[in-house]
Amino acid sequence: MTLALFIGVLVAGGVYLVLQRGMVRITFGFVLLSHGANLMLISAGVAARRDEPLVHLSDLADAADALPQAFALTAIVIAFSITIYMLALAGAGKGDDDTEDRT
Amino acid sequence: MNSALLAVLVIVPLLAAALLVVMREPVALRRVILLGTNAFALAFAVWLVVETWGGQVLGHNIALWPDGIAIPFVADMFSALMVVVTALLSLVCSAFGVASGDDDRHYFAPLVLTLSAGVYGALLTADLFNLFVFIEVMLLPSYGLIAMLGGMSRLSAGRLYVTMNLLTSTILLAGVALVYGAAGTVNIAELAGLGKESPVVGAAMGAVLIALSIKAAVVPVHGWLARTYPYTSPAVTALFSGLHTKVAIYAIYRLYAVIFDGDSRYLWIGVLVMSATMLIGVLGAVGEETTRSILAFHMVSQIGYILLGVALFGPIGLMAGIFYLLHHMIVKASLFLSTGAVEVAYGTNELGRISGIARTEPVVAAAFLGAAFSLAGLPPFSGFVAKLTLVTAAISEEQIYAAVIAIIVSLLTLMSMLKIWKGVFWGRAHEDEVHAVSARKPGALLTHISPSLALPGLVLAAVTLSLGVGGQLLLALSEQAALGLLDPSAYIEAVIG
Numbered sequence: 001m002t003l004a005l006f007i008g009v010l011v012a013g014g015v016y017l018v019l020q021r022g023m024v025r026i027t028f029g030f031v032l033l034s035h036g037a038n039l040m041l042i043s044a045g046v047a048a049r050r051d052e053p054l055v056h057l058s059d060l061a062d063a064a065d066a067l068p069q070a071f072a073l074t075a076i077v078i079a080f081s082i083t084i085y086m087l088a089l090a091g092a093g094k095g096d097d098d099t100e101d102r103t
Numbered sequence: 104m105n106s107a108l109l110a111v112l113v114i115v116p117l118l119a120a121a122l123l124v125v126m127r128e129p130v131a132l133r134r135v136i137l138l139g140t141n142a143f144a145l146a147f148a149v150w151l152v153v154e155t156w157g158g159q160v161l162g163h164n165i166a167l168w169p170d171g172i173a174i175p176f177v178a179d180m181f182s183a184l185m186v187v188v189t190a191l192l193s194l195v196c197s198a199f200g201v202a203s204g205d206d207d208r209h210y211f212a213p214l215v216l217t218l219s220a221g222v223y224g225a226l227l228t229a230d231l232f233n234l235f236v237f238i239e240v241m242l243l244p245s246y247g248l249i250a251m252l253g254g255m256s257r258l259s260a261g262r263l264y265v266t267m268n269l270l271t272s273t274i275l276l277a278g279v280a281l282v283y284g285a286a287g288t289v290n291i292a293e294l295a296g297l298g299k300e301s302p303v304v305g306a307a308m309g310a311v312l313i314a315l316s317i318k319a320a321v322v323p324v325h326g327w328l329a330r331t332y333p334y335t336s337p338a339v340t341a342l343f344s345g346l347h348t349k350v351a352i353y354a355i356y357r358l359y360a361v362i363f364d365g366d367s368r369y370l371w372i373g374v375l376v377m378s379a380t381m382l383i384g385v386l387g388a389v390g391e392e393t394t395r396s397i398l399a400f401h402m403v404s405q406i407g408y409i410l411l412g413v414a415l416f417g418p419i420g421l422m423a424g425i426f427y428l429l430h431h432m433i434v435k436a437s438l439f440l441s442t443g444a445v446e447v448a449y450g451t452n453e454l455g456r457i458s459g460i461a462r463t464e465p466v467v468a469a470a471f472l473g474a475a476f477s478l479a480g481l482p483p484f485s486g487f488v489a490k491l492t493l494v495t496a497a498i499s500e501e502q503i504y505a506a507v508i509a510i511i512v513s514l515l516t517l518m519s520m521l522k523i524w525k526g527v528f529w530g531r532a533h534e535d536e537v538h539a540v541s542a543r544k545p546g547a548l549l550t551h552i553s554p555s556l557a558l559p560g561l562v563l564a565a566v567t568l569s570l571g572v573g574g575q576l577l578l579a580l581s582e583q584a585a586l587g588l589l590d591p592s593a594y595i596e597a598v599i600g
Contacts, residue, residue: 018270023262030269037276044284067172068283071232075276078239082269085246089262092250 010036023090034079106161109176112223120216137212141194151183162597175229181584192345193219200338202555214244231289252336260334267327278310292598298363318351322380333395337443345436360588373414380407394442421585423492430485437474441560448551454526461528470564479517485570
């Protein structure tokens with residue numbers, strides 16, 4: 001339940017920031033949103049009430065599903081690279097980072 | 104054929120891209136590697152079609168990991184046909200990029216190759232999470248391409264493009280998480296039929312399908328496409344139009360056929376949404392004033408036609424949809440390339456700023472006219488075969504309204520194609536172009552577009568003509584692909600058998 005509430009807070013904050021006009025705020029919004037999505041992946045592997053999936057260190061019967069954690073790791077790497085790219089885009093424009101259309 | 108070879112289609116372009124990042128000289132060799140890799144992929148894809156003829160399905164778990172953990176690669180007739188057209192478009196658009204000077208930027212060639220590797224992976228994988236990863240592999244180079252090439256407005260277009268795609272990818276990822284939570288697997292074959300049987304999996308898959316629909320630019324979430332595609336370079340617009348939205352469409356076909364087993368309870372939503380997409384897309388094009396933005400809105404309209412095929416389901420509906428998908432990828436890229444050739448040579452794509460191109464550039468004008476007639480659905484081009492089978496399918500599934508809308512939209516399509524024809528190709532040549540009268544042959548107007556720039560659009564226009572005249576072959580192939588979707592047991596067996 002804690003995880004579900006936490007995901008809700010992250011997504012709410014992320015949506016609020018993504019709806020702002022500044023590119024840096026949008027980027028931070030996506031950081032929160034991708035954290036939310038990654039926690040959803042983790043929670044799909046029932047991490048809440050099971051042990052860490054470490055071979056030889058935890059009992060296989062009690063261990064959480066390792067596959068969604070691997071998914072989350074992949075998703076974190078992708079989200080990280082796009083965050084860097086978005087910050088570069090924010091810096092590439094003239095003046096400030098406003099996305100407003102000034103034509 | 105050894106099905107382990109499927110991975111070659113992803114590995115070779117990625118290796119070539121890595122090589123081109125570090126190897127900056129000589130330029131000629133760089134071009135040979137770029138075009139050669141694409142040509143190799145095309146040859147490989149044709150071979151895949153031969154191997155999957157008659158319902159054969161090739162499947163392989165990468166590195167022979169056990170089912171469930173492995174990355175499964177599968178090729179049946181549908182994915183093989185998609186790979187063929189993808190490879191053809193990458194080859195032709197790369198050639199156009201070389202001719203138009205886009206490849207002066209060192210990163211053009213590696214980014215295009217990485218993009219195509221992502222598309223091949225997304226078309227071949229049979230795992231939802233892997234689909235997400237390959238879609239990201241496809242999108243990351245696109246972010247670079249859209250921000251690197253094009254006019255001044257490319258930066259704001261790039262921001263919109265990144266923001267929209269990242270939001271959609273996040274929804275897709277959340278959908279994949281929900282599917283895993285509900286079913287305990289994200290292997291498409293293991294999920295087969297669960298969307299129909301289990302409402303929880305069905306709802307989770309709904310999130311995945313919504314994300315894919317946004318990526319496919321279905322009305323009412325189509326606005327991003329028309330506001331981003333026209334602002335990069337013509338070669339990149341053509342490449343995006345051919346590949347990006349089509350991967351999402353392919354995934355919608357595949358997932359609805361295998362995981363939902365063609366569940367007829369939800370089909371009415373598809374018919375409704377796709378009819379709206381057809382109509383609103385074509386009406387959006389009316390208000391646009393540049394060639395590429397008109398074509399971008401038409402793409403939205405055509406996506407409605409393509410996805411109407413999956414909304415009709417049934418053997419004729421799927422066959423018509425797949426035929427339409429393949430036809431559309433080729434025709435749209437041809438239109439973007441022939442108007443792009445004019446844009447590169449004359450420096451503008453606004454209607455009315457240039458005219459009389461048909462007199463100075465008869466070859467490009469002929470290529471445009473052929474592809475435009477094909478888009479509108481006139482014989483003898485492939486668009487006629489595509490529309491005829493789709494309308495026949497709609498009538499046989501008793502979706503009369505959808506059939507009527509499809510026919511009305513064809514007329515509107517023809518109208519706005521004529522708008523481009525009138526605004527760019529028809530009329531008298533402007534005065535500044537009359538100054539370009541050849542000095543050696545008085546009276547003859549000088550052609551500005553070099554043959555290498557005109558050829559890509561012409562080749563694709565010739566392909567659509569030959570697919571119209573010899574439509575029987577592609578219809579037979581599409582029928583095999585449709586049968587593979589209607590009865591996915593061979594596909595499932597190839598993945599987890």
